[in-house]
Amino acid sequence: MTSLRPVLAAAIAGLLLAIPCRAQQAADAVEPEAPTGMRPVSTEPAKATKFMVAAANQLAAEAGLQILKKGGNAIDAMVTTQLVLNLVEPQSSGIGGGAFLVYFDAKAGRLTTFDGRETAPAAADPTLFLDEAGDPLSFYDAVVGGRSVGTPGTLRLIFDTHERFGALDWKTVVQPAIDLATDGFKVSPRLHALIVEEGQRLKRFAGARDYFFDAKGEPLKVGAILKNEAFAKTLRLIADKGAAGFYEGPIAEDIVRTVQNAEGNPGRLALSDLKNYRIVEREPVCLTYRAYEVCGMGPPSSGALTVGQILGLIEPFDIAALGPGSAKAWRLIGDASRLAFADRGRYMADIDYVPMPLRGLLDKDYLATRSKLLMGDTALAKDAVAPGTPPWDHAMLRGDDVAIELPSTSHFSIVDGTGNVVSITTTIENGFGSRLMTGGFLLNNELTDFSFETHDADGAVIANAVAPGKRPRSSMAPTVVMQDGKPVLAIGSPGGSRIIGYVAEALIAVLDWNMNVQEAASLPHLVNRFGTYDVEAGTDAAKLAGPLSDLGFEVKEADLNSGIHAIAITPEGLEGGADPRREGVALGE
């Protein structure tokens, strides 16, 4: 993992350096978190010997780093980084949303995960996203307004884990975000571009309209100083009262009022949903891959299971020897991904609500049998890509899920001076979430991660259908890679259901192709979820379009908008990587 093999190094250098610095470009109309420009591509990781933060925004990473310098640990820095991200990258994550944390507790020598996913309100039912005729609503008709808002989990996640693991006091870790909200920060190019792109939907409700546009109704310009007094007030209450200041009292009342009164599309969130919200500590889902244990977030996220399946399916093949420029390597990765997504659609959902073959999906014998499907020389035929039958003591007939998931979200990684590791993916779902704003923060639209349909065409129940209190299936894949019981890599990405492909690719880049984390974050993307091979437009990945098409894939060039923020823990120190497609940075000391 630490030394670059010479042959591969040449191939990687060719692939990386061919990424052009793309000019600012309009975001894709249906993907409001699409890229706003590629920064110059670096292959050099940030280096540090003590601690490091890698996050999607300089101000957020800097705030986290300052906490580490003050003697805070990774959990302290996580709280600060998250709250500052909420302010400076409001479209992606925050206390109005949910998050998954993979945490290595150095003192206990233990890896664990925390599920801070939003829940469906108690008043939700399976028909939440069906119209009066029983047909699914269009995506944005469902998203914009109160209907899509789930009970937020992020604040409960950062507060509870801070109570348990934090070193500095709560007020100290909340204060940097209060200061920045009060003093103001410069609107970044990415935030500006996304406000422009989302103009119409963002103006629908007063809160976001008043915040993201100037007095003339124009989108805030790049460099404009944006203050958020409402958020500072919210945070002061949270600093004083902790999570109770959010889940009960005036903030909770504002959230519920905003959701229930969203004109044209009200939601069902109630005060009791907020008061009853709990995070869940869950065992990490791990797969042994070559010399490593690749560990991440289990259900309700499909992240670790689907990434794990992809790795498990390609393990019998010598991906390292094939290298990143090989169409054969990408055939194997692409078809492994298609098979994994077939299982994901059939089986994966909130395990507290639906039985699912958790262990069976990563069972080595099952994966070895499925892997034999990849033995041919060309892409799998469409009808050969079907869910398998993992070992499972519940023989159940499930329908395949049709949930719509678009890119959004943020990932950050932190390693502190005592070896604690945070890998957290955090989201309000679609860019700008439900577009409802209260208390200076945006509310999520996470419930649209449920399947809108309740049954498939044959009448089989869809595992990821809406139910009261249930958590919508996620693709978020915060990951910690372990070797000999110690963490060696923290990594993750935003990107809707493409998160799985981005994380799998970056893991293969580091673990098989010996890339450093910056090279892995910069590597052009090739992602296959449901059959179409998406290759990253304007990069050398597009050069593989012809060969992959010759192998039988349907290939499409697309903007592939990852946001990988990773830290490798090497014998020589920490190495950080930040995705050039976003505004992030890895900072350390």
Ligand code: GLY
């Ligand atoms: N809303 C993004 C995800 O959970 O996958």
